Amino acid sequence: MSQTFNEELGRRIRAAREGKLTQAKLGELVGLSRTAITNIECGRQRLLVDQLVQIADAIGISTSALLPPDGDERRQQGDARITAMPTVQQWITSVKKSAARDRT
Structure with a gap:
């Protein structure tokens, strides 16, 4: 998986989270530290599929809405x-x- 994918995923998570939850609150809801959420949003930390689903649920958005589009x-x-x-x-x-x- 490319770094660009992780960066775009992180941007989408941040955009969906902002105004709803702090990084600390999101981390608390999904069992990750605030630092881990920061790293995910910056594209430095990869996610497991179940973590992505938990993050989407906590934010109140579909998992597919967080996924970046494919190359085409x-x-x-x-x-x-x-x-x-x-x-x-x-x-x-x-x-x-x-x-x-x-x-x-």
Whole structure:
């Protein structure tokens, strides 16, 4: 399993947890230390499947919602996110206009 997967899983856990539970409370509910939850959220510590299920239950979200998409889905979502970001799109447009002005 790649480090990228663990990092994305950790980001998803953190995003789902924030505003609902502290790291300490989540750790208490699932039998892990706050440090372990921190390491999981940073992608430094891997999870067992039963731990993932316990974390999802404690947060009140489905386990599948925490899992990162596979490689094909990730590439498609990444492309969609980039084109949907107005600041990136504005930057691309300004670079193209600048390049066109420089050629004239």
